Amino acid sequence: MAAHYLDFEKPIADLEAKIEELSLLSASASAGSFDSEIEGLRKKADQLRRKTYASLDPWMKTQVARHPNRPHFVDYVAGLFEDFVELRGDRQFGDDQAILGGLARFNGDPVVVMGQEKGHDTATRLTHNFGMARPEGYRKAARLMDLADRFGLPVISFVDTAGAYPGLGAEERGQAEAIARSTERGLTLGVPSIAVITGEGGSGGAIAIAAASRVLMLEHSIYSVISPEGAAGILWRDGARAKDAAMAMKITAPDLIGLKIVDRVIDEPVGGAHTDRDRAIANVGEVLAEELAALSGLTPEAVRRGRAERFYAIGRLG
Known part of the structure; x- marks a missing residue:
């Protein structure tokens, strides 16, 4: 997959372009070896990447969360689940491929994903x-989720959306009501549920499948009531001030852990999940296994009570 550098990664991009140039020269029969120079530049690029990613501001994290090469839902299904069978349609209007889901096995156990x-x-x-x-x-x-409740299957959801679609047809077919019903169903499930924010967690479009027993978040993901561009448009009537909004909105993992909106942060490879997709997916799998084990054996009443207590505690003082 071709490298895609973000604006703040330009110094890293310049170093890696130089490495590629020297590697091509070194491979030429008529050129001498540049191995020592290449190794030095690789170390320098690695150090720069580590330093850069150790101090990302919220707007930088927003860019990383939206990186086109981050693992998506289909990648997590391929990397973590076996025997996935997609189930389509809402039994009312049609099938929406913006949300995929079905039955699968996770570490040999049946789940709804x-x-x-x-x-x-x-x-x-x-x-x-x-x-x-x-x-x-x-x-x-x-x-x-109805299916999962009926057959006692844990629910695992992967959240990555800028928000629900705001088109006319969606509004005519009851967008707000559908989001509310999906959120309600998540809150009332009698089986354990885990949501993972893998990229963007935007507005009601995200919470509709993230009203879970445990909400996890990748290190460089974001989770917010509105996009930074949307907030800037409302506050200042200027979407170009999205960076200002992102800096003020508390949308990053450390902020959300502190506010008790998410329960756990999953480490990403240095440079973001897009730099080592297999490692990022494996990290998610390891944490999912731990969290599912912690929730196993609970009665439906205990699951509902624990989930209710989790959400009621958000914003509570004292």
């Missing part, structure tokens, strides 16, 4: 509507 899928190229992004679901997507999610 679902999540937003953004797509990886022009064709798939259009197919999945950039991960922005319509009402039928949220009604599909609620149907999957």
Whole structure:
């Protein structure tokens, strides 16, 4: 996959371009060896990447969360689950490919897994509507949760959306009601549920499948009631001030852990999940296994009570 550098990564990009140039020269029969220079530049690039990613501000993290090469739902399914069987449709209107889900096995145990899928190229992004679901997507999610409750299967959801789709057709078909119903179904499940914020967790479009027993978040993901651009548009009527909004909104993992909105942060490889997708996916799998084990054996009443206590505690003083 071709490298895609963010604006703040330009110094790293320059070093890696030089490494590639010297590597090509070194491979030439007529050129001498540049191995020592290449090794020195690689160490310098690694040090610079570590230093840069150790001090990302909220706007930088927003850019990383939106990186096109971050692992998406289909990548997590391929890397962590076996025997995945997709279930389509909401049984009312149609199938929304912005949210995918179905039955699978995680470490040999049956689960229901679902999540937003953004797509990886022009064709798939259009197919999945950039991960922005319509009402039928949220009604599909609620149907999957009904299925999980009926058969006693844990629910694992992967959140990565800028928000629900705001189009006219979506509003005509009851977007707000569908989001509310999906959120309600998540809160009332009698089986353990875990949500993982893998990229963007935007607004009600995210909470609709993140009303879970445990909410986990990748290190460089964001989770907010509105996008920084949307907040800037409302506050200052200027979307160009998105960076100012991001800096003020408390949307990063350390902020959200402190506010008790998320329960645990999952480490990413140095440079973000997009630099080592396999390692990032493995990290998520390890934490999911631990969290599912901690929730196993609870009665439906205990699961509902624990989830209610978790959400009631958000914003509580004292």
